[in-house]
Amino acid sequence: MLRLSRLLSKRWLSSSKPAGSTAAHYFPHEPKGPHLATDSIPGPKSQALNDELGQVFDNRATYFVSDYTNSVGNYISDADGNQLLDMYCQISSIPLGYSNPELLKAARSDEMANALINRPALACFPSTDYKQILQDGILAAAPPGHNKVWTALSGSDANETAFKAAFMYQAAIKRGSRDFSAEEMASAMENKAPGCSDGVILSFDKGFHGRLFGSLSTTRSKAIHKLDIPAFPWPKAPFPALKYPLSENVQANQAEEQRCLDAFESIIESYPPHTVAAIIVEPVQAEGGDNHASAAFFQGIRDITLKHKVLMIVDEVQTGVGASGKFWAHEHWNLTTPPDMVTFSKKFQAAGFYFHDKNLQPNQPYRQFNTWCGDPSKAIIAKTIYQEVVKHGLVEKTAATGAYLYPQLQAVLDKHPDKVLNLRGENFGTFIAWDFVDAGARNKLLAEMRARGVNVGGCGDVSARLRPTLVFENSHADVFLGALEDSLKAL
Structure with a gap:
């Protein structure tokens, strides 16, 4: 059984959410890092549920079966209780984090109930x-x-x-x-x-x-x-x-x-x-x-x-x-x-x-x-x-987080010129990507990252892309960078 303590690098341990953190405002109990409950992802419950789903639904692109009731902020949970820092976010579709309280409030409003049951x-x-x-x-x-x-x-x-x-x-x-x-x-x-x-x-x-x-x-x-x-x-x-x-x-x-x-x-x-x-x-x-x-x-x-x-x-x-x-x-x-x-x-x-x-x-x-x-x-x-x-000024905060992340990501990737190249997205918020020498290396990196509790997506033939939430902050970037550094070493 993998434990969080085994995964936290010095970079991660030194991180804390900054004063004025929107993530902390929304999600005071958001995990401080990934939690891994199984030795592999997908775990046994996720695989079993996916097999059942496959009998009635085309699920061949599934990464893992998710438990959205246990997903919070920047962390997605799977059926086995693993909590991963999500850098893919439903293919760039989660803006304010999982289980955002303001979206929950809107969902529970009379205005929403009327719109749902009387859809015009x-x-x-x-x-x-x-x-x-x-x-x-x-x-x-x-x-x-x-x-x-x-x-x-x-x-x-x-x-x-x-x-x-x-x-x-x-x-x-x-x-x-x-x-x-x-x-x-x-x-x-x-x-x-x-x-x-x-x-x-x-x-x-x-x-x-x-x-x-x-x-x-x-x-x-x-x-x-x-x-x-x-x-x-x-x-x-x-x-x-x-x-x-x-x-x-x-x-x-x-x-x-x-x-x-x-x-x-x-x-x-x-x-x-x-x-x-x-x-x-x-x-x-x-x-x-x-x-x-x-x-x-x-x-x-x-x-x-x-x-x-x-x-x-x-x-x-x-x-x-x-x-x-x-x-x-x-x-x-x-x-x-x-x-x-x-x-x-x-x-x-x-x-x-x-x-x-x-x-x-x-x-x-x-x-x-x-x-x-x-x-x-x-x-x-x-x-x-x-x-x-x-x-919450989230566009400006995303620009600032991208400015914090990009040079550190460049420094990590520069250590592995035989594996990765073409980092791009500077001064473009967190909309960042880079290439691998081939598709096999990219796919292995994505698997290594999930094994370390970070969910990253691919695109194109040989690229990895970052698509985090708008409440992804420096502390989350540190978690990602630590996992990436370890994963690149393992390739």
Whole structure:
């Protein structure tokens, strides 16, 4: 039986939550370090439960079966009673820690009960308080330049509805003031032009935008996501493959980004006007390997989209809500003109897209539509998340924690140049990643970390990524760094 005392390094033991710690405020009984109750993870109870679950549910991607009633703050518990520092957080979806008391309070409120048991078909029967719920939360958090929102059911759905808005917007420009023709109406029912658009959404190599049909056609990260599924013949532009460290590769990276911008514009110019309805891009290509590009590159994208009257969709499903040290990661770019749409989900526990041009709302009802069009209960949670983030300055605190973590992480990784490389995410909050020499070494490291009570996720072919909560602090960083140092030695 492994014991916590065997795992605590001097680095861990010297740690304590700082004065003014938001984690301590929320979670006075949060563990000071991992607790391991079994010799391996997953343990026997977790494996048995997962075997049972597998009889009725596809669970082949399971890390371990979790006990969320025993998970607190930055620590996730499994069915065997192991408590792990969670640096993956449900694939970047836990903003304020497990069992957050303010979210529990919102969940137990009369407002929430009403939203849950009387879930409305929002487009037809919106509730009397939905506008206020949005204004106090999701809209209060709107990216600069945006003042409207369409709420959706998931990140994939957010992107799909943004695509629909883009197609209808461009079609309306081409159609002008005339109404739908009889030919358009009839051909649409046959899935043919002119009623069905010949428009395309341009995405980038290594990008990930979801697993529904339209969003999957823009996803370019791994073949396993796309195999056997019919796809739209939409174009793909190259995304820069930067060299690290950035300070030593300035000219090479500038040339690489210009190469990609030239190719991007060439692809757009190969289509008739308004055929490329929109482009979609992530501030960091998370699932594709945490691939970064400079602010100048993204400004270049914006300039080209404006020049060719192509809409720009920024996919902030994984990067949004504070993890980058800005509430929205694209704020790091300081664009001269805001993107046309910004999609969100994950850490907001709700989904949808922001916009500012009223013409992105179709001029007839039932065109952007489904039964629920989002969920007031999720919007209530998003409202609480936003208010707590602002109340405790969690975006700024995350930026500070990232500034504390990054140089120490660099020092740890520098000791193992034969195993790891390409640390990235400096000055980007805790949205940090690095590469391994191969996938086998990465996967072994993730297993070693879990054996030491720290849960870390992978991405791309050979990368590890950090996706902690917004209440991940210096003391938690010390726990992580100690486990990482020991794990790298064990590789």
